[in-house]
Amino acid sequence: MRPLDEIDYPQDAEEWWAMVEHHQENILSLCAAFHPYYRKSHPQMPITAARAEEACKDVREEILKEGKGDPQVRFRANLKSKQAVEMVNLLNEVWFGMPESSNVREQPGFFELCDLCSECYCVIPDEDEEKDNQSENQS
16 A cells, blocks of 8 residues: 555545545534534534535435434544445445535535545546446456
8 A cells, every 4th residue: 555645536445435534523523513414513604505404404304314323423424434335335325415605615524534535536427337347357
């Protein structure tokens, strides 16, 4: 594995989990500030993408309806057990909880959260890609 300071984007599961672990305090802070479970007390920021904010409100309501429990407890459990699907889902829940404001980019851990969400294929392979690979191997 490459040293953490050389990882811009994780390229495999080991690097992905290393980034989660290395940035866990900032991610937990983002979770506490923005996850829909806690979001009533999040910092107020000017909305710079009103339509995206409206769409995210619906997703936030769905996340709350699912009622999966305390996100910080879930984060720690998923990190300990390396539950990739659950961790990716949780990180995406935090992402959707963040206001659609350019100011959110100033939050410590914001860019790492973005990278972990966008590079989740490192720990959760794309099902279509998996099927293609299986078909090629059978040929």
